[in-house]
Amino acid sequence: MPNTSTDLYTTVKNVSGAERVFGFLGTHGKRLANNETYTQPGDLVTKLGSKRAQRQFKALESALVNGDLSIIKSPSVYILSETGGVTRELGMASTKELGTTAPSWTGGGDYTEGDLNANDA
Numbered sequence: 001m002p003n004t005s006t007d008l009y010t011t012v013k014n015v016s017g018a019e020r021v022f023g024f025l026g027t028h029g030k031r032l033a034n035n036e037t038y039t040q041p042g043d044l045v046t047k048l049g050s051k052r053a054q055r056q057f058k059a060l061e062s063a064l065v066n067g068d069l070s071i072i073k074s075p076s077v078y079i080l081s082e083t084g085g086v087t088r089e090l091g092m093a094s095t096k097e098l099g100t101t102a103p104s105w106t107g108g109g110d111y112t113e114g115d116l117n118a119n120d121a
Helices: 044-049 055-065
Strands: 009-014 020-022 030-032 037-041 069-073 078-080 087-092 098-101
Touching (some): 009 020, 020 055
């Protein structure tokens, strides 16, 4: 798999059943059609939660709790292997088994090809 940076982004999906504007997405809000996805850099929850004003975080929380929005993907959790000094990415394989893989920027991050836990040092 080629080197990418896909595991550094958050992807959300409008699951409300209708077109909706989500004011906390992007710089000035985004209008999403039903089932449309939107991807933005970084961890959306952390970004909004760390703001002094909590209005946007509360709007995200409400959209999630009310079933209007779903977080499809958020940035990965990274773990340093103590034995090999190698950074690994935490993830779930297509078999629903939790494990680690190489980060996307080193050509990893694809859990569907059964490479979970491969090359662990």
